[in-house]
Amino acid sequence: MSSGSPVESVRRAFALLEELNRQRINSIQHLHEATALPKSTIVRLLETLRLLGYVANDPRQGGYQVTSGVRTLSSGFHGDPLVVEAARSWAIEFTRRHKLPIGIAVFDRDAMVVRFSTTRESPMSPFHATVNMRLPLLTRAMGRAYIAFCPAAERKYILGVLARSAHPEDRAARDPEEVREIIARVRRNGFAERSPDVQPKSANTFSVPIRHGRKVLATLGVSYFISAMPKTKAIASYVPPLLDLAKKIEKSVADLTRVQ
Amino acid sequence: MSSGSPVESVRRAFALLEELNRQRINSIQHLHEATALPKSTIVRLLETLRLLGYVANDPRQGGYQVTSGVRTLSSGFHGDPLVVEAARSWAIEFTRRHKLPIGIAVFDRDAMVVRFSTTRESPMSPFHATVNMRLPLLTRAMGRAYIAFCPAAERKYILGVLARSAHPEDRAARDPEEVREIIARVRRNGFAERSPDVQPKSANTFSVPIRHGRKVLATLGVSYFISAMPKTKAIASYVPPLLDLAKKIEKSVADLTRVQ
DNA sequence: TTCCTGCGTTCCATACAGTGGAATGATGCG
DNA sequence: CGCATCATTCCACTGTATGGAACGCAGGAA
Numbered sequence: 001m002s003s004g005s006p007v008e009s010v011r012r013a014f015a016l017l018e019e020l021n022r023q024r025i026n027s028i029q030h031l032h033e034a035t036a037l038p039k040s041t042i043v044r045l046l047e048t049l050r051l052l053g054y055v056a057n058d059p060r061q062g063g064y065q066v067t068s069g070v071r072t073l074s075s076g077f078h079g080d081p082l083v084v085e086a087a088r089s090w091a092i093e094f095t096r097r098h099k100l101p102i103g104i105a106v107f108d109r110d111a112m113v114v115r116f117s118t119t120r121e122s123p124m125s126p127f128h129a130t131v132n133m134r135l136p137l138l139t140r141a142m143g144r145a146y147i148a149f150c151p152a153a154e155r156k157y158i159l160g161v162l163a164r165s166a167h168p169e170d171r172a173a174r175d176p177e178e179v180r181e182i183i184a185r186v187r188r189n190g191f192a193e194r195s196p197d198v199q200p201k202s203a204n205t206f207s208v209p210i211r212h213g214r215k216v217l218a219t220l221g222v223s224y225f226i227s228a229m230p231k232t233k234a235i236a237s238y239v240p241p242l243l244d245l246a247k248k249i250e251k252s253v254a255d256l257t258r259v260q
Numbered sequence: 261m262s263s264g265s266p267v268e269s270v271r272r273a274f275a276l277l278e279e280l281n282r283q284r285i286n287s288i289q290h291l292h293e294a295t296a297l298p299k300s301t302i303v304r305l306l307e308t309l310r311l312l313g314y315v316a317n318d319p320r321q322g323g324y325q326v327t328s329g330v331r332t333l334s335s336g337f338h339g340d341p342l343v344v345e346a347a348r349s350w351a352i353e354f355t356r357r358h359k360l361p362i363g364i365a366v367f368d369r370d371a372m373v374v375r376f377s378t379t380r381e382s383p384m385s386p387f388h389a390t391v392n393m394r395l396p397l398l399t400r401a402m403g404r405a406y407i408a409f410c411p412a413a414e415r416k417y418i419l420g421v422l423a424r425s426a427h428p429e430d431r432a433a434r435d436p437e438e439v440r441e442i443i444a445r446v447r448r449n450g451f452a453e454r455s456p457d458v459q460p461k462s463a464n465t466f467s468v469p470i471r472h473g474r475k476v477l478a479t480l481g482v483s484y485f486i487s488a489m490p491k492t493k494a495i496a497s498y499v500p501p502l503l504d505l506a507k508k509i510e511k512s513v514a515d516l517t518r519v520q
Numbered sequence: 521t522t523c524c525t526g527c528g529t530t531c532c533a534t535a536c537a538g539t540g541g542a543a544t545g546a547t548g549c550g
Numbered sequence: 551c552g553c554a555t556c557a558t559t560c561c562a563c564t565g566t567a568t569g570g571a572a573c574g575c576a577g578g579a580a
């Protein structure tokens with residue numbers, strides 16, 4: 001056990017592969033900046049990953065991209081809650097139709113964890129890295145959608161946990177008035193927005209819950225560049241399809257869990 | 261470009277991670293036999309993968325296993341056909357209920373390629389490695405289900421390709437009478453079985469198509485140990501739920517592709 | 521008990537594999 | 551054309567991954 005030395009070249013190769021998964025365009029230059037590795041090292045590792053069948057190099061499409069081979073690196077893991085599985089195909093279909101990126105996050109202790117996203121498939125996505133990202137509950141859209149719609153007893157418990165959190169974005173938990181306001185606004189609107197104070201300021205997110213009975217199974221988020229359109233128009237164009245998507249997923253989950 | 265040297269430690273780390281995805285139990289001993297790497301190297305690489313968050317070491321559960329972290333290695337790839345996405349959640353639900361492993365394969369040039377499987381989740385799975393495996397069309401259940409139900413014109417074309425194939429399991433393509441028999445039997449039964457001559461002989465597979473109009477989008481397969489029960493009983497227990505599963509997936513695909 | 525045997529883990533001298541700075545191509549732009 | 555940006559290749563050097571060997575630990579047999 002103990003610690004020791006993570007094998008350096010392996011660490012680098014995985015860092016590179018993660019970055020390749022995040023970005024749509026993958027110039028050597030970009031990878032160089034993102035990973036802080038020397039370019040020659042990047043080229044060598046990319047060549048290795050290519051030989052192993054995980055990435056392809058198509059210069060016409062602007063660089064390197066992951067191939068279906070990466071599936072063998074995660075096919076053994078099926079720990080996702082059923083709601084995420086049920087949501088996947090609908091989210092993909094949604095992104096194909098509306099060209100908007102969708103994220104699906106589930107609650108975990110003190111934050112929402114993104115378990116699936118279609119950012120890569122959307123040409124208009126403001127975000128890159130999302131899967132496995134932890135989003136605070138009180139400042140982010142997907143967190144607010146959860147805390148606002150989950151059962152009261154659960155909310156009370158969560159707020160107790162958050163009040164003791166050291167994370168700066170959980171600070172609001174110590175101000176009951178602010179919490180009350182956040183929740184009231186989300187409920188009044190029927191969807192959640194993130195705090196305007198939070199990075200990155202060039203983008204905004206709307207989020208709605210996926211419910212099953214009283215429980216909130218997950219939250220859906222759609223993100224867009226603020227510069228693309230004024231907020232009122234964004235709300236009018238994005239929120240109704242998002243609510244519709246949530247409904248479809250809720251129905252799928254109901255179908256899947258119905259014992260026959 | 262060119263070839264050169266795949267970075268050795270990286271090659272090994274990925275081989276190890278693939279093996280971890282295949283097996284349910286992962287003792288050092290097993291990994292040692294499967295990868296032919298020295299044990300000390302395996303321990304070092306596993307420690308590296310653990311530090312990077314891709315595997316966990318739970319000695320009580322019998323060794324190492326992949327964690328949700330591996331998702332970040334493949335989250336950027338969403339190239340699966342819609343049918344695979346639509347089938348995932350139903351397949352998982354099926355495996356949870358019936359405890360039987362399901363595979364989903366799509367046609368690719370001259371074989372079926374497994375794109376998703378629930379082997380890891382089934383306690384009774386005879387198979388381990390499946391994802392990205394290529395299954396010949398004339399000897400394997402999932403291949404036969406495809407060739408028997410796809411449109412006639414496509415079948416004719418495929419058989420032409422197979423007749424020129426060097427793969428031993430494609431040999432039957434050169435015997436029109438044998439092809440006719442295989443297809444007739446599959447159609448008569450309403451499901452496909454694999455050739456009894458084919459490895460591994462300890463297991464058997466049944467397969468049915470997922471159709472959309474005249475096209476076969478994918479095939480579903482369920483595998484079981486021959487020693488578990490006589491074939492007639494296996495057919496009676498496994499085939500009807502499999503057909504039911506195919507129906508549900510076909511309906512999902514129809515819902516997803518319907519333009520509204 | 522004591523001696524096995526099988527497996528996981530740790531150690532460390534050594535060789536050589538991965539490194540990265542620098543040079544060379546390729547491409548695009550004003 | 552000259553300049554800038556980025557991809558690719560080269561290769562001397564060194565730091566790192568290697569793997570044989572030793573150790574620890576459990577379970578089984580006598």
